[in-house]
Amino acid sequence: MATAAARAAIGDSEFDRDTAAVPRPGEPGTYDIDLSAGWMIISALNGGYLLAVLGRALREALPHHDPLTITAHYLTASQPGPAVVRTETVRSGRTMSTGQASLFQRDEDGQDVERLRVIAGYGDLDALPDDVRTSATPPPMASYANSVSSHDTPGVSPLPGSAAILDRLDLRLDPATAGWAVGAPSGAGRMRGWLGLADGRDHDALSLLLAADSLPATAFDLGLKGWTPTLELTVHVRSRPAPGPLRVSLSTRNLAGGLLEEDGEIWDSADRLVAQSRQLARAPRG
Amino acid sequence: MATAAARAAIGDSEFDRDTAAVPRPGEPGTYDIDLSAGWMIISALNGGYLLAVLGRALREALPHHDPLTITAHYLTASQPGPAVVRTETVRSGRTMSTGQASLFQRDEDGQDVERLRVIAGYGDLDALPDDVRTSATPPPMASYANSVSSHDTPGVSPLPGSAAILDRLDLRLDPATAGWAVGAPSGAGRMRGWLGLADGRDHDALSLLLAADSLPATAFDLGLKGWTPTLELTVHVRSRPAPGPLRVSLSTRNLAGGLLEEDGEIWDSADRLVAQSRQLARAPRG
Structure with missing residues (x-):
């Protein structure tokens, strides 16, 4: 935008x-x-x-x-x-x-x-010690410029129907996880995207909570359609994010008993893992 | 045992x-x-x-x-x-x-x-639908017979000092994640083990909650020593476990700001991912 x-x-x-x-x-x-x-x-x-x-x-x-x-x-x-x-x-x-x-x-x-x-x-x-020992690496994903904006591509909407929230977000999906929008889900249960706020506000600890549940459901990439209601969502905020859009990477490994987990990582522009999330959701019937 | x-x-x-x-x-x-x-x-x-x-x-x-x-x-x-x-x-x-x-x-x-x-x-x-679509695979780890029992090897104690809980557990660590007990931590931040109850009781949904916090801290495998107090622990129970010891696999990828996450997977004897857990803990100072 x-x-x-x-x-x-x-x-x-x-x-x-x-x-x-x-x-x-x-x-x-x-x-x-x-x-x-x-x-x-x-x-x-x-x-x-x-x-x-x-x-x-x-x-x-x-x-x-x-x-x-x-x-x-x-x-x-x-x-x-x-x-x-x-x-x-x-x-x-x-x-x-x-x-x-x-x-x-x-x-x-x-x-x-x-x-x-x-x-x-x-x-x-800001009062936490400065030590960082991490073996986590940023998700492999397309650049911001090469990602698919929900504003430019009307087909790429998180759900069929209206989604006012898209006007508040600058959401650009990695093309590798956007195939579901044109009927070609990867089947891997992944969703990755760049996430800013539409009015240009940078992220802080509070907007990380929004970011943890702002991408389309991983279920879409599994080829499922419909509502994926969150039962429980936990977010760990590990660092204050640097300015610029976040990279959000979600994955589902285990759909069982009509429930699925969505594991999330949120990375900032300084390549720091600023938040980790996991939710338990009800899988769509589709 | x-x-x-x-x-x-x-x-x-x-x-x-x-x-x-x-x-x-x-x-x-x-x-x-x-x-x-x-x-x-x-x-x-x-x-x-x-x-x-x-x-x-x-x-x-x-x-x-x-x-x-x-x-x-x-x-x-x-x-x-x-x-x-x-x-x-x-x-x-x-x-x-x-x-x-x-x-x-x-x-x-x-x-x-x-x-x-x-x-x-x-x-x-038991009332959940039978659908299972999983891309998760059991953790690579030594067999039960080749793992290191905390009963047979006095050196392998989760913490220096007494730990009464070890008498209630049948805990056998994968040798690949037990090096810290002899002063040779791998540095990878992993902990894997077989977990039964000492009196032979099989696991159920409630004992999975125990299992999610029963292994030595991943911090030991990072070369840190001391108490790793849990601030928050979330467990998702995804299936009733089959009889027999569980395989519990913990990993820490991000130690930052004096805090670390412990991500856990619990697998049953039927190779089913029966629980997922994550905790936020305070890292030891050592």
């Missing part, structure tokens, strides 16, 4: 505005938010966006700033509109704290329904 | 007795347990044992029987003796339910201290 417009800054972007929850006066740890329809996929809000919403509320509630490990259980489908985040400080340590948060929306009968629940360990990425 | 004694049965074994929590009359979802010193490593109870204790309490509390995905955050070190498990049913669905549980122990001042908290999705492994 080459654009003449100014790039949005961290703290002043679509993502930041749409994840901002407002502390409710007189109720410590409780936040109100209007969930934005801009992060819809078909008929529900994206799970990575919701994880970022709760991750940001926990940043406010806890003494530490950065999610180091966060796990979400998705209970019911979230819809755009008003929602309440209730947080609990489980433990406050010197270098790390643990928190829990839930998102609620009101149903037609006026009852609060829990949408998702997360538990997370927070710390300060 | 060839033994002439009868093999313990699932439901009547050391593991079953030591994970049995008793419902507290008049307090639905609350259970009392006397945590057994038999699962100690050095100065704390093993994290896999504690996960199994909470996993079993959730089995009692929830309408579904088997943990499909369970995440624990370890807050403070658990000690042998009385403890209370408090469970919450978060959501009950037709095929899956979600629960949360915490373990508490009383400190010297008589205050309840939370030891660990878990959130989990339960289902019924």
Whole structure:
């Protein structure tokens, strides 16, 4: 998305505005938010966006700033509109704290329904020691320029139907994992892509939570079609990402019992493994 | 451990007795347990044992029987003796339910201290469809007979010092990942072993939770020494294990910022990938 417009800054972007929850006066740890329809996929809000919403509320509630490990259980489908985040400080340590948060929306009968629940360990990425000993290597994938933008190629949509979230992302799939979009899935269960935000905002620890659930489902590369609802998603944030688009690499090795795992690696422009993720999802029937 | 004694049965074994929590009359979802010193490593109870204790309490509390995905955050070190498990049913669905549980122990001042908290999705492994499409292959490792038993080789102890848990396990390390015990770690960050229970009980979904945190730390194979405390551990149980010892394969690719991940695969005797795990742990200083 080459654009003449100014790039949005961290703290002043679509993502930041749409994840901002407002502390409710007189109720410590409780936040109100209007969930934005801009992060819809078909008929529900994206799970990575919701994880970022709760991750940001926990940043406010806890003494530490950065999610180091966060796990979400998705209970019911979230819809755009008003929602309440209730947080609990489980433990406050010197270098790390643990928190829990839930998102609620009101149903037609006026009852609060829990949408998702997360538990997370927070710390300060900048305060961690500098040691790095890694045997992980960046995923082999096509360059940004040679990848397939969902904006330029209408056929490459994560799902049949409308996906508003694509307007918020600068998502470019590695052609090697985009064959499913033209009826030729590789069968390997892989999905790789470059991921920026459409308004040019660089990534931070919170947008890594979005990135962990922003690519099309690996099930599509297995030749399956349809909805792949996430049951549980865990993200480890291992480093603050450098500016520039991320490389996100997902793989599924084991589809069994109607369930599949999606293992994710997120690499930044400095070739650092900045996050690892794994989710358990229900496999599409198709 | 060839033994002439009868093999313990699932439901009547050391593991079953030591994970049995008793419902507290008049307090639905609350259970009392006397945590057994038999699962100690050095100065704390093993994290896999504690996960199994909470996993079993959730089995009692929830309408579904088997943990499909369970995440624990370890807050403070658990000690042998009385403890209370408090469970919450978060959501009950037709095929899956979600629960949360915490373990508490009383400190010297008589205050309840939370030891660990878990959130989990339960289902019924036997009710899942039979489809299996997997590209995962069992870990390359030495046979059971050619692996190094912690009972036969005193040098091969997960940590310097006493580890009562080794008397409860039939743990045989692949010699390729046991060099650290004689001062020759491979540096690859791997740990592989065969894992049975010492009394001959076969594995089930609950003992997979124990198995996910029963091998020596991968950090030892990186040449590091000392305690590697688990901050968070997630286990996906993908199938009920067949009888016989498990193969457990752990790997660490990324040590950074004083933290490391341990990725685990657990394979059963029928060559099925029965569980996947990942933990975030604090790296030893050594």
